[in-house]
Amino acid sequence: MTIVTREISVNFPSKVTFGNGCLEEIASDIQPMGLKKVLVISIAPLLPKLSKLIDRLEKGGVELFINTQIEQEPSFLDFEKLVQQYTDKDIDGVIGIGGGSVLDIAKLAAVQLKSDQKLEDLVGKNLIQNRHLKLICVPTTAGTGSEASPNAILIDPVDHQKKGIISPYLVPDLICVDPSLTCSVPPSVTAATGLDALTHCLEAYTNKFAHPFIDIYALEGVRLIAANLVNAVENGDDQEARYQVAMGSLFGGICLGPVNTAAVHALAYPLGTRFHIAHGLSNALLLPHVMAFNIPSAPKRYAELAVAMGCEKKANDTATAMAGVEKIKQIIEDCKLPSKLSDLHIPEEAIPEMADDAMKITRLLVNNPREVTLLDAVSIYQAAY
């Protein structure tokens, strides 16, 4: 191995807590922050699980504002509608408790509730000038890894594309990963979000800008998720499976900031924006096909991933790597996820337009180990069809 001379920087949450039941404990981490007015962003079905936290914070003198309006794949408009209700409340902290959509909104709210910058001026990398509110994130899926990433992804209502706001200020002060919270997630969502997390790790490890500092998270995340996701899907109460997948998801989130994803995510976005297919499922549909496309450019890396997923070494790296693709297909099948775009009533005629959309996600395509042309994108969609 030769050293990667590129400098890397990683923005970590200042405190990471991990373990079953840790949600109950975070009030004692929040209290020393001296917060007076806190906006809690979550979803209604989770509220019963938050009662102890809410109770402890309120008894500690914190005024809470609870919002459960955000739905899947939110847009800039959804965000602004939410934030407008609280701009005059002098909020000094935001707690996001939910899946990736809730967390992304909470992260941005902590910035925009006290900011002179307009939302549209934040789209892109490192454009946020400051964050004045404390930010706490608790993921309840495993997952987007949003709790550990500097990314917030929203749909722009003007062109219906997913736009990324990426900034160190979007990394929370405190995160709490409580695997027991994921036990009530239904099998199809467990499967889709788990494949999303797996994709984060896979795309970081095979990234053009992969880095040994991040490889340890990526490789271990792949190992944990590949070994445990099917169990978590088949038996939602399997504590061990939930625990390991939640840790893999957190590791995937850590990969997102310094290295990030690549062509799987770029090609998945149009499925979400055009056909409202959940983000995790979109990734799952494309993952094996992008892997097969990429292997010629990074056979050793894909072979290492295959071994981490439990595949035996074959005669050469390419053969081992291809066994990894079969393993991924098997995981998707065992998770009872659809495996073809055609299963989801996507018209085949939409492929050229989706490929056009995907080619615009240059911020991710530049990370891919193999260059993706428009024709390649069309071929990958066709293979996935």
Added chain:
Amino acid sequence: MTIVTREISVNFPSKVTFGNGCLEEIASDIQPMGLKKVLVISIAPLLPKLSKLIDRLEKGGVELFINTQIEQEPSFLDFEKLVQQYTDKDIDGVIGIGGGSVLDIAKLAAVQLKSDQKLEDLVGKNLIQNRHLKLICVPTTAGTGSEASPNAILIDPVDHQKKGIISPYLVPDLICVDPSLTCSVPPSVTAATGLDALTHCLEAYTNKFAHPFIDIYALEGVRLIAANLVNAVENGDDQEARYQVAMGSLFGGICLGPVNTAAVHALAYPLGTRFHIAHGLSNALLLPHVMAFNIPSAPKRYAELAVAMGCEKKANDTATAMAGVEKIKQIIEDCKLPSKLSDLHIPEEAIPEMADDAMKITRLLVNNPREVTLLDAVSIYQAAY
């Protein structure tokens, strides 16, 4: 593998930068902090390497106070003498650039320059109430891992024991690990500090309170240091070796907060306090003997470490683990470090007193996979003699 149900929490530096030359870049991370008066704690021989950083900060309007008084293994008195010079200067940030002693002092100075608490009231765990100054740490050895740990270890002049101050407030805001800074470290110091870092990883992985979240750092740290330390000692300009050992040292530092060290460190402390043997060398002298003592209580874990160090699997875990002990002895020998207490003119009669001292380090001994009695401590010192 069954899950570890114990909750874990890790305090990370908010930003970690890693790479050759990153010291040159951190001025751009420090500038947005809006600091006006910064205390730089370092050692005189490093000053030429800091000129660009100092220049950039001063040009940015930061008033700098530079202190190079701290020597190896500082005491509470050394610390207070240093801090007293700056209490009326309204310092708002501290930058520590050096080995573990410099960093520990810098970390504590960032707390004590604006504090109502007395130093003696901070000794122990979680007793610091706040930190008002920004804290930036740059390690120049690899190393103590102090840049990533919540620990500061100083000698108490009353009883001449090493005392630990442990608090999340001692974890820096920003750390910069620039492996090229370690190239001028002489071979003996490279060897001793490298063994210290290796011990951090080894004692975390075999710890009674080991945790999978920390295992990834511990195991990879062992792998990197075992594979590269001898090269770094033999050829200080070996960029790859310096890079990998620096990363291993950082990983070892991350292990220190949530899991920490065990009997090697506890038994090493008396060598430092009584005979002024450098901390890393003290660990190296005891490491193989504590490993051999511990293996019956954790053969699988020690076997995994042996494999990470490049040993082949033997007939059973204990045999593999013992090969790991031989590997450690070989590394120590190849690093040209003394391997016996008797090589260092320590009188054999001091063993009972050292054992007495070591037994007082209960905060570390509780972490050891095998209980250490006073008689065990004496036997280990005798084996190391």
